[in-house]
Amino acid sequence: MQNFTSLKHELEAQEKPRKDTIQFILNYSKALEVKKLKNGMEIDLIRN
Amino acid sequence: MSNSELSDKDLIRGYLEGNELLLEFLVKRHQQRIFSYIIVRIQDRDLANDIFQDTFIKVINTFKRGKYNEEGKFLQWTMRIAHNLIIDHYRKEKRMPKVSPNDEFDIFSVIKDGTLSKEDSLIKEQIESDLHRLIEELPEEQREVLKMRHFAGMSFKDISEQTGVSINTALGRMRYALINLRKLMEKNHVSLLMQ
Known part of the structure; x- marks a missing residue:
């Protein structure tokens, strides 16, 4: 099937990630804190 | 004005000012487009979810470091991150032949049925x-x-x-x-x- 891939792309163009994937991203955002030290170095802090 | 009427730029600005809820709007606004882009190239739902997640971790890291400067081009920028992670995946899997760096190439053009x-x-x-x-x-x-x-x-x-x-x-x-x-x-x- 010559153009199977392009048709497949169109048919699959309504896919969404799982809810737990979205939730992980939102939780990560809330937990991440970037601190800049006096020497200019940045460190990531993950709060529980 | 409701959050759904805000532009990406406004959502990002509000998020950077501390409104975490606006990130959710931003992710949900573009989730279908970005995830579809990933899954048609990866063809594995779990892996596609991982790549989607890694994409937004990179987005958040950039935001929180104050290094985001893609004015008005959030979707294109995020798609590019997803695109690069897909390429990284195939490189790790050693399934992708070496090609010259080219932003426009199509993964399917180098992954043959063979x-x-x-x-x-x-x-x-x-x-x-x-x-x-x-x-x-x-x-x-x-x-x-x-x-x-x-x-x-x-x-x-x-x-x-x-x-x-x-x-x-x-x-x-x-x-x-x-x-x-x-x-x-x-x-x-x-x-x-x-x-």
Whole structure:
């Protein structure tokens, strides 16, 4: 099937990630804190 | 003004000012476009979720470091991150031949069927066979346009001339062909994914 891939792309163009994937991203955002030290170095802090 | 009416730029600005809820709006606004882009290239739902997640972790890291400067181009920027992570995945899997760095190249152009295992080839054949069978169930006018477009590679202008309808009608028939094909896939439990 010559153009199977392009048709497949169109048919699959309504896919969404799982809810737990979205939730992980939102939780990560809330937990991440970037601190800049006096020497200019940045460190990531993950709060529980 | 509700959050859904805010531009990406406004959502990002509000998020950077501490409103975490706006990130959720931003992610949900673009989730379908970005995830679809990933899954059609990865063909593995779990892995696609991982790549989607990693994409937004990179986005958040950039935001929180104050290094985001893609004014008004959030989606394109995020798609580029996803695109690069997909390439990284194939490099790690050693399935991608070395190519010159080129932003425009298509992953499918370098992953030939020859890389598929025997099992994958059989599944691919089955998917194509299922799809052909379902296409035959579409109303004739829709089936005709879909075949002309996808298998004959015709433009909508050519299709409209060939079938004697306006371009808008041809576009409409194509749209309904895809909607109905999705419904048929759901009804017949046909998945296009090679799990």
